[in-house]
Amino acid sequence: MASGKVSTSIFKQDNQPVYVLHSYPFKETSLVVELFTRDFGRVAAVAKGARRPRSAMRGMLQSFQPLLGAWSGKLELKTLHSLEWYAGLLMLQGEALMCGFYMNELLLRLLAREDAHEMLFDDYGLTLKALAAAPSDSANILRRFELRLLQQLGYAVPLTHNIKDEAVLADAQYFYVPEMGPVSLQHDYQENGVQLSGKTLLDMDKDDYADVQTQQQSKQLMRLLISHYLGDKPLHTRQLLMDLQDL
Amino acid sequence: MSTPASLEQLIEALRCLPGVGPKSATRMAYYLLQRDRPGANLLANALDTALQVVGHCQLCNTFSEQPVCPMCASGNRDSSLLCVVEMPTDMMMMEQTHAFEGMYFVLMGRLSPLDGVGPKEIGLEKLLKRAQDGLVKEVVLATNYTVEGEATAHYISEMLAKHGLKLTRIARGMPMGGEIEHVDSGTLAQAMMERRKVL
Numbered sequence: 001m002a003s004g005k006v007s008t009s010i011f012k013q014d015n016q017p018v019y020v021l022h023s024y025p026f027k028e029t030s031l032v033v034e035l036f037t038r039d040f041g042r043v044a045a046v047a048k049g050a051r052r053p054r055s056a057m058r059g060m061l062q063s064f065q066p067l068l069g070a071w072s073g074k075l076e077l078k079t080l081h082s083l084e085w086y087a088g089l090l091m092l093q094g095e096a097l098m099c100g101f102y103m104n105e106l107l108l109r110l111l112a113r114e115d116a117h118e119m120l121f122d123d124y125g126l127t128l129k130a131l132a133a134a135p136s137d138s139a140n141i142l143r144r145f146e147l148r149l150l151q152q153l154g155y156a157v158p159l160t161h162n163i164k165d166e167a168v169l170a171d172a173q174y175f176y177v178p179e180m181g182p183v184s185l186q187h188d189y190q191e192n193g194v195q196l197s198g199k200t201l202l203d204m205d206k207d208d209y210a211d212v213q214t215q216q217q218s219k220q221l222m223r224l225l226i227s228h229y230l231g232d233k234p235l236h237t238r239q240l241l242m243d244l245q246d247l
Numbered sequence: 248m249s250t251p252a253s254l255e256q257l258i259e260a261l262r263c264l265p266g267v268g269p270k271s272a273t274r275m276a277y278y279l280l281q282r283d284r285p286g287a288n289l290l291a292n293a294l295d296t297a298l299q300v301v302g303h304c305q306l307c308n309t310f311s312e313q314p315v316c317p318m319c320a321s322g323n324r325d326s327s328l329l330c331v332v333e334m335p336t337d338m339m340m341m342e343q344t345h346a347f348e349g350m351y352f353v354l355m356g357r358l359s360p361l362d363g364v365g366p367k368e369i370g371l372e373k374l375l376k377r378a379q380d381g382l383v384k385e386v387v388l389a390t391n392y393t394v395e396g397e398a399t400a401h402y403i404s405e406m407l408a409k410h411g412l413k414l415t416r417i418a419r420g421m422p423m424g425g426e427i428e429h430v431d432s433g434t435l436a437q438a439m440m441e442r443r444k445v446l
Contacts, residue, residue: 022361059433059434062394065433089433091440093397093401097398097401098398102360236361236365237361240358240365243366244402
């Protein structure tokens with residue numbers, strides 16, 4: 001082996017658990033596939049010839065299915081060699097399918113390339129399973145995923161203590177400021193924020209979304225935080241969900 | 248050396264084709280002007296004519312030179328059945344089967360939430376009007392079995408849900424003459440999940 005600076009294993013990966021987040025046409029017959037991989041984070045790879053009618057990969061390139069992928073390459077854009085069927089079929093239908101698209105858009109927008117988040121990958125798989133099993137509970141399932149996503153990406157979302165490090169009280173009202181956390185209502189922050197009860201914050205910390213007020217307020221809070229980290233460009237899937245509700 | 252302005256314009260115009268970058272566009276432009284001027288003329292005229300005469304059929308939304316395409320105008324199709332497909336090629340394939348006697352509606356695309364293709368970008372409003380002509384009883388959703396096709400089918404079913412129409416989705420599973428040994432796992436899993444009662 002040469003100097004051994006870069007181990008050859010970085011160039012070629014086999015049997016890696018992946019999900020397809022999105023794909024778009026590339027040249028005449030190929031696709032660029034955005035993969036969410038367990039051990040390497042978000043990876044972009046070219047699936048050569050995947051748009052040919054008899055391509056073996058064609059049927060496998062579907063989002064929301066747990067797959068095993070093999071790719072190689074040392075540049076940002078890898079070459080995808082194969083995708084294989086892995087742990088069983090996930091049937092996302094109707095609203096659950098739309099929620100799946102929303103999760104994929106969040107991951108595409110918020111995940112940096114090749115930055116591994118193993119726990120987030122496992123959470124993503126569990127969330128898809130939960131959506132497939134209980135589509136009527138999709139709102140609460142999404143709230144959990146949104147919160148975990150932000151936490152795993154390293155954005156602090158303080159829930160149990162206010163910015164003065166005092167414990168949040170269930171029956172008090174707070175004003176939540178992105179990047180800061182809950183502050184008392186007599187605040188002098190100019191930024192956008194939402195008003196919510198301490199109970200909502202504590203419920204979210206306990207992963208308990210049974211209360212109707214918690215559901216409403218956590219939705220507002222997560223929407224505020226996600227738009228804060230996403231920047232100005234709106235989410236396409238959110239628009240589609242709104243269009244669906246207006247029908 | 249600077250490229251003449253009109254040549255530059257041609258190269259820029261050719262780049263509107265899918266998969267054509269600056270290099271291919273330059274090659275095409277040089278070829279047309281240097282090697283095949285009659286061909287270029289033919290292309291220009293064909294493009295011009297097509298742009299002027301080809302529109303969308305008022306009923307099925309496919310490309311048509313007449314306001315209503317020959318198939319919709321023929322009168323010997325079952326107007327209580329409406330099959331929704333994504334592209335004109337899908338309609339052609341469906342026709343080759345001779346298994347469907349009803350009318351079609353071509354969306355000219357599919358919802359693709361992650362690319363920002365929403366309901367307004369494809370013919371969904373037109374479909375809503377078309378399905379309510381009083382004759383249509385059943386709408387067959389024949390969009391692709393991809394995640395985008397499924398999303399489109401879901402949107403259409405939500406859109407048409409309150410209008411008292413029967414909504415069906417084309418089936419999926421084992422291909423014709425399919426051997427279990429050689430079929431892909433996804434299809435096989437679907438076929439098992441959506442198995443039907445024999446007796």
